[in-house]
Every structure is written in C-alpha cells, then in structure tokens.
Amino acid sequence: MMTQMKGLYVVAQTPFAADGALDLASIDTLTDFYLGHGAAGLTVLGVAGEAAKLSETESVDAVRRFVARAQGKPVIAGVSNPSVAQLATLTQAVTDAGASGVMIAPPPGLRTEEDVIGYYGAVFDRIGDVPTVLQDFPFSTGVWMSVPTMVRLVERFPQIQAIKEEDIPSAAKITRLREAMPRHVPILTGNNAVFLPQELERGIEGPMAGFSHPEMLSGVYDLYSRGQRDAAFDLFNLYLPLLNFENQAQWGVAVRKEILRRRGAIASAVMRAPGPRLSPLDLKDIDYLLERLQRALAQRSL
Template sequence: MLSETKGLHVVAQTPFHPDGAVDHDSLRTLSQFYYRHGAQGLTVLGVSGEAQKLTMDESVAVAAGFVAAAEGRRIIAGVSSPNLAQMVELTRQVMAEGCDAVMICPPGGIRTDEDLVRYFEAVFERIGDVPVVLQDFPAASGVVMSVPAIVRLLEAFPQIGVIKAEDFPSPKKISRLRAETTRPVRILTGNNGQYLVQELERGADGPMAGFSYPEMLSGVYELMTEGRRAEAHDLFNRFLPLLKHEAQGQWGIALRKEMLRRRGALACAALRGPGPKLDDTDLAELDFLLSRMDLPA
C-alpha cells in the first residue's frame, strides 16, 4: 500500500545493449544492485529511465522485468503522457504485470486549478482505483501546482497516496504540505537527491531519486530517521561532488550509467539514441573526480 511508502525508492535506469535494444538480463542485476544498497522499492519508466524512448510494448516489458526481480518490493511505474488514452492503456498494462502504483505528472497546457482538477477527474474516471503517486515537477512539466491545489486533489481523489515533491524550493513546499494537507500522505523527493537532507528535515518520507551510489541516499535517510543529523550531513557531503556531476540532464544520465557499469550493475552504459555519448575527455574528467573522493567500489 502507498500509505506504507517510505525510505529509498530508486528511480531506475533502463539498461540497453550497444545497439539500443533493451537489455533484459541487466534488469535483474540492476535491481539486485539497488536492493543490496538499501532500496525499498523502485520507480521505473521515469524520465531519467529514458521512458520517452521506449515503445508501449517495451515499456510494459521493462516494467514486467523489474516486477519479476522485485521479490515483493514495491514497483511504481511512470505513465505520464500528454496523450490521455496512451497513459490509460499503459496504466492498465503495467498494473496487470504486477506494478503496485503508477506515477502521474500533469501534462503541459494546464493553466489553472480548475484545469488541474478536470484533468485528474478524467484520469480517475478511466483508471479507477489504481494507486497513484502525484509528481509535482514544474521544471519538466511546466505545470505549477500550488499547495492549495494539491490539497484539493488529495481531498477529491483518495487514490493519490504519495506526492513526489520536486518543486523549488522543495524544503519550504514540503513544510507547507505537512502543515496544510487534510489527510495522511507520504512525501518522497526527487531532483536527483540534491536537497535530500533539508527535505528530510522538513518531513519528507524518503528519496525517490537516482544516483550511482544509492547507499548514500538510503544511508542519509536512515541516519536522519535515527536523529543523527550531523552524520547524515557528513555522509551526504562525502558524495556531493559526484551527485552534482550526475545532475546534468541526459548527459548526467550517461555519467550515471557509466558509474553503474563500473560498479557491476549494468553490462553496458549505453543510452538509447538520441542521447549523449561520453568521450575520452568526459571519462578522464570522471576519473579525476573519483580519484579525489575515495569512494567505495
């Protein structure tokens, strides 16, 4: 149940072969890597998982592969799309494959609170009681959801059990959500985990982010829940140069996948085209950065 969602839920990469085909074998090794390093569940088919480059059939197969490797852990599938019919069909299929919930970010074009409510009325008329993570990510969607608007959605649609908070400034918005929501709701945070410690201090229930060292994300969460604030900040700061380096859009995803390859989670670091490829200078910069950080293998 989404009401029990807490801790690290990694936004999973999608593995590809060098020719761009989905690497289904690496779905399992990648999943095992994430769980070994503290993930309580995964969010698949996200933007950083290159979902926009997959066909409908590939999206369903990738979600099914992550479900098969989950061994009962929570799998949330991103289904956001400007095409409502396609979003509804993808929701139907990934839920049939065993996903626990879907994540929806409202599409561009929504301008008012009334537009927002009407959109989700149309969504839930079609998907029914499917559990939903509401993604608040205006930098990507162009849709600004005020706290009163989110509260209105929570009151109208009990299917929404988690908010993924990625609006800026995220710590202040989390404080307002905690103060103004009228029913219990879980809050997970994204933005590549760059503001994780502050977000946890404001009441977030865990990170929903990607990073090549997921043990940092889960470790910071655990230290904060134990009240060990200074240690949580120290752990976060130890990894910050690489975290920042990976937070550079699709180019950052290429860096992350290279790191995951080096750590044995992926057989190949390729992004599906169109997408960046790291050159010798990029790799040399990464090597130098890592040489200054003394990180675990």
C-alpha cells in the first residue's frame, strides 16, 4: 500500500542510447544501481526523467522494464497531462505494465480551488481507484495549491495515498499539511533534495528526488530515522556542492546523467532534443566537484 511509503523513492533518469533511442539495457543497470544504493522504490516518467520526450509506447516499455528489474520494489509512474483522456489511457497502460501507482500534478491553467478540485474529480472519474501521489510543484506547473485545497482533495479522493511536496518554503508547508490532514498521508519531497534535512525535521517519510549519488539520499534518511541527527546533517553537507550543481533544471539533468555514466549506471549520458549538451569546461567543473567529494569522503572514513 502506498499509504506505507517511506524511505528513498528515487526519481529515475530515462536512459537513451547515443542515437537517442530508448536504452532498455541501461534501465536494468540503472535500476540495479538505485537499489544497490538504498532506494526503497522508484519514481519514473518524471520531469527529470524526460517523460515529455517519450512516446506513449516508449513510456510503457520503460515502466515495464523498470518493474521487471525492481525486485518487487514499488514503481510509481508519472502520468500528468492536461488531457484527462490521455492521462487515463497512460494510467491504464502503466498499471497494466506493473506500476504500483501513479503521480499526478495539476496541469497549467488552473486558477481557482474549484478548478483544481474539478480537475481531479474528472481524473478519478476516468482512472477509478488507482493509488495516486498528489504532486505539489507550483514552480513547474504554475498552479499554487493551498493547504486547504490539498486537504479537500485528500478528504474527497481516497485514491490520493501520498503527497510529493515541492512548494517553497517546503518545511513550513509540510508542517501545515501535517496539522491539517484528515487522515495519514505519507509526504515525500523533491526539489532535488536540497532541503532534505529541514524536511526530515518536519516529519517527512522520505525523499522522492533524483541525484547522481542516491546513497547520500538514502543514507541521510537512514541516519536521521535512527536518531543520528548530526550525522545526517554532516553526510548531507559533504555532498551539498555537487547537489547544488545538479540543481539547475534540465541542464542539471545533463550533469546528473554524465555522472551516472561515469559511475557505470548507464551507458550514455545523452539527453533527447531539445536538451542541453555539456561543454569541455562543464566537464572540468564536474571533475573538480567529484575529486573534492572523494577527498571529503576519504577524510570522513579516517
């Protein structure tokens, strides 16, 4: 049940071959990499996963491959779409492919609380009882959902079994959501995990974020969950320069994919067009950040 979600639900990249084709073999190695570094589940077909650049057939093929390799761990598939009909079609396809649930953000253009409630009503009329993560990411969608609006959604639609909270300031909103929710709904957070320690302080169930070093995300969560607050903050701080460097929208995804390639998780760092390409100077920046990280980790282990 998604109501029991906790731990790292890593936001997975979508691997492409050098010619831009979907790289199914790299989905296998990437999934192994994520699970080997502490992921409790996978979140696929997200913005960082370049979902908008996939055909529906490719999206379903990717989900099926992630599910097959996930060793029974849950796979959440992003299906957000302004067209309720297209969203419903993709939802049926990914759940048939084995996805444990879907994630849905409100589409751009919704302006009022009633617009938001009406949209999700239309969605759930079409998709039925599919377990759903409600994604609150206004800086991507342009739709700001108030805490009362989100409470109404949770009250009205039992299909909403978790929340991905990415509004800013995230910590303050998490506290208000916790105080107002009529039933327990796990809250996971994104924003490239740059606020993870503060969000853990407010009681989130875990990160739902992508990073080229997922062992940091799972490690910080595990340390904090065991009551080792200072150790969790210290581990986070070691990775923070690299984390910030990756926190640059689609350009940051290019950085992340390059590092994942270097770590053997995927065969190619290619992003589908339109997408950024890293320059030789960008690659030197990555070299330096990785070198500093390795020195810091080595010093920590002494």
